[in-house]
Amino acid sequence: MKHGMIKVLFWLALAVCALGGTAAQAAVELNMYYPVAVGGPITKVIDDMIVEFEKANPDIKVKAVYAGNYDDTRVKALAALKASQPVQLSVLFSIDVFELMDQDVLVSFDEVATSAEDKQWLSGFYPALMENSKAKGKIWGVPFQRSTIVMYHNKDAFKEAGLDPNKPPATWEEMVAMSQKLVKKDAAGNVTRWGVQIPSTGYAYWMFQALCIQNGQVLMNLDGNKTNFDHADVVGALQFWRDLAVKHKVMPEGTVDWGTLRQKFLEGATAIMWHTTGNLTAVRDAAKFDFGVSMLPASKRRGSPTGGGNFYLFKKTTPAERMAAMKFIKFMTAPELSARWSIATGYVATSQAAYDTATLKKYVADFPAAAVARDQFPYSVAEFSVHENARVKKLLDDAIQSVLTGGKPPQEALAGAQQQAERVLKDYR
Amino acid sequence: MMRLDFKTARWVHAWLLLLPASVLMVTFTHYPIVSGIFASFFSTPRQGRPSRFVGLDNYAYMANDPVFWQVLKNNFIYAFGTIPVSVCLALLMAVWVNGKLPGRAVVRTAYFTPTILPMIAVANIWLFFYTPQIGILDNLCGLFGIPSHSWLGDPSTVLACLMVLAIWKDAGFFMIFYLAALQGISPELEEAALIEGAGRWYFFRRVTLPLLMPTTLFVLVNSTINSFKLVDHIFILTKGGPDNASSLLLYYIYEVAFGFWDTAYASTLTVVLLLILGALAVTQFNYIEKRVHYQ
Numbered sequence: 001m002k003h004g005m006i007k008v009l010f011w012l013a014l015a016v017c018a019l020g021g022t023a024a025q026a027a028v029e030l031n032m033y034y035p036v037a038v039g040g041p042i043t044k045v046i047d048d049m050i051v052e053f054e055k056a057n058p059d060i061k062v063k064a065v066y067a068g069n070y071d072d073t074r075v076k077a078l079a080a081l082k083a084s085q086p087v088q089l090s091v092l093f094s095i096d097v098f099e100l101m102d103q104d105v106l107v108s109f110d111e112v113a114t115s116a117e118d119k120q121w122l123s124g125f126y127p128a129l130m131e132n133s134k135a136k137g138k139i140w141g142v143p144f145q146r147s148t149i150v151m152y153h154n155k156d157a158f159k160e161a162g163l164d165p166n167k168p169p170a171t172w173e174e175m176v177a178m179s180q181k182l183v184k185k186d187a188a189g190n191v192t193r194w195g196v197q198i199p200s201t202g203y204a205y206w207m208f209q210a211l212c213i214q215n216g217q218v219l220m221n222l223d224g225n226k227t228n229f230d231h232a233d234v235v236g237a238l239q240f241w242r243d244l245a246v247k248h249k250v251m252p253e254g255t256v257d258w259g260t261l262r263q264k265f266l267e268g269a270t271a272i273m274w275h276t277t278g279n280l281t282a283v284r285d286a287a288k289f290d291f292g293v294s295m296l297p298a299s300k301r302r303g304s305p306t307g308g309g310n311f312y313l314f315k316k317t318t319p320a321e322r323m324a325a326m327k328f329i330k331f332m333t334a335p336e337l338s339a340r341w342s343i344a345t346g347y348v349a350t351s352q353a354a355y356d357t358a359t360l361k362k363y364v365a366d367f368p369a370a371a372v373a374r375d376q377f378p379y380s381v382a383e384f385s386v387h388e389n390a391r392v393k394k395l396l397d398d399a400i401q402s403v404l405t406g407g408k409p410p411q412e413a414l415a416g417a418q419q420q421a422e423r424v425l426k427d428y429r
Numbered sequence: 430m431m432r433l434d435f436k437t438a439r440w441v442h443a444w445l446l447l448l449p450a451s452v453l454m455v456t457f458t459h460y461p462i463v464s465g466i467f468a469s470f471f472s473t474p475r476q477g478r479p480s481r482f483v484g485l486d487n488y489a490y491m492a493n494d495p496v497f498w499q500v501l502k503n504n505f506i507y508a509f510g511t512i513p514v515s516v517c518l519a520l521l522m523a524v525w526v527n528g529k530l531p532g533r534a535v536v537r538t539a540y541f542t543p544t545i546l547p548m549i550a551v552a553n554i555w556l557f558f559y560t561p562q563i564g565i566l567d568n569l570c571g572l573f574g575i576p577s578h579s580w581l582g583d584p585s586t587v588l589a590c591l592m593v594l595a596i597w598k599d600a601g602f603f604m605i606f607y608l609a610a611l612q613g614i615s616p617e618l619e620e621a622a623l624i625e626g627a628g629r630w631y632f633f634r635r636v637t638l639p640l641l642m643p644t645t646l647f648v649l650v651n652s653t654i655n656s657f658k659l660v661d662h663i664f665i666l667t668k669g670g671p672d673n674a675s676s677l678l679l680y681y682i683y684e685v686a687f688g689f690w691d692t693a694y695a696s697t698l699t700v701v702l703l704l705i706l707g708a709l710a711v712t713q714f715n716y717i718e719k720r721v722h723y724q
Contacts, residue, residue, distance in 0.1 A: 075687040078687075104476055188576075190577060191576075200582075201668065202668065255670060264560065264562060267562075269563055390688045398670075401671035402672040405583060405672065407584065
């Protein structure tokens, strides 16, 4: 009798589980990783946007996992995909497109966005941003949190130094001259405020790319299989960066940390900083002084690389999951949400339609600094992106850091980096 | 059911009891070691180029890789910097809080607190300690007239900064073990020494230290393993920079394996790490064991 009871209970439990399982399958579950590389309560903003999406789409559940910075997120996403864990989409570095293609984990948006409405949505993004989304003639990423580098300057410090606070430097020479006036020393001769600081950890190659573009050089070709680190103008750009510390003495020697630079600017330890526009809202909320934002200064021309992350869709997804993911991506990049995201962070809104919304028009009218990154688009160039990007990027980062710490002269460091990059990239030609 | 004779039955019983532990050991230790060594003789598969046997090519590449040698040098400096200091500091702290000290419990807790904090959180805070101009270290230096310095941005100081953080974090942990061992030393020994007229330092050197040898061995092994294993702070503080001046072997392995997805080269580096740790373990257990007095 007892044996019989146990048997019945067992089958009952199994039946309940099976039914429960099928019930849960009705909702599509999306898992995604996303990075945060800027200051501010970003994860909360994303969570709020997801809650809104889930309310409007009760049959889709989105689980977004904050995974660190761009490199950490790429590692996590690829590790999960290789372990066959369910990951349908992610926000990843725009420049990782070649690496992700080589690992064969992506599905191009041309395959999924087939309707006329979808195609119109894809063509609405700024062309400058789409440069890092395209490879081999297909679109692999949709712009989400994109940026350019901008120059923040402390208007109070400018006034103190006798400079016009509304005229930030427009050329390299002006930046050097103004920074020299902005350097403040204490009684003992130690510097308490530097003129300008450009971060050289974390994303050193990005800042360096800006200097190179301003000197007229793009560091790689659009096919991602050739670099020109040893070009004379590239070496010249690195020499200029080093001279800021050693010759003009407006920047501290050694590397400048990416993560703490914002705090240093807010505490007045530097009068000018080059940083991502994604820090704009965080700076605005915390600054106790008047500050200005402007485009980067020109050498031969103005310029900045674009930056930031795109939405990518992964190959190992069912058609239902792809449809759900597309709905989510279209929601998150719609003009109204793009506008809200830009206001909450300082990232550039990714389409003209977003800037045409009433929300963003009003915000830009009140706070013109929010439009600087967008206004820099005509001068912007695709961010550094090649095959085996992580490795080649590191070669460049190491070369930059070795020069800034006085380890090697620019010519030698960049020639070495070019030689090693060639060895890696020649297999992809 | 087959009837086993008594001896075989006991034998099977013994192996069955060992089975869970051996399965775990083999799955997570022995198999990865063997497969790692095996993988180091093949090339990394990339799109269009499947993995193929390349013999010692990966090792040749490693021997010619300046970053590898830099990283190895860094790790040995780091190890020789942190191990003796951690051990001595732990011993000193334990001896100090073992005696009659007012507020002894508070001091012990204070020494132990760094250990319970997660390394990532600690590293984030120390990042700001080391920040030039606005960080605590620079402010302290300013009080003494020392100019501001980019501690983490200067290749000559960055490794020392990492070492200080590691010592600060782990010394308290080792102190606990020394404290327990000290309290296990019979007070009669000290009384006898006092009667015999032995000085305090003489007593410490000839009685306490030898009796603490088992703990010292344990602490040495642990801190050696830690100096190769604990690389969490590098992710937050420097990411191996500037120019690999603060990169350690395990961090480099992580970068190559998961940053570049060059799994064959990462396996090669892992074999090196295994050999180093194996050699250290053998040395420590054989050499030092001879000098350990167990009660």
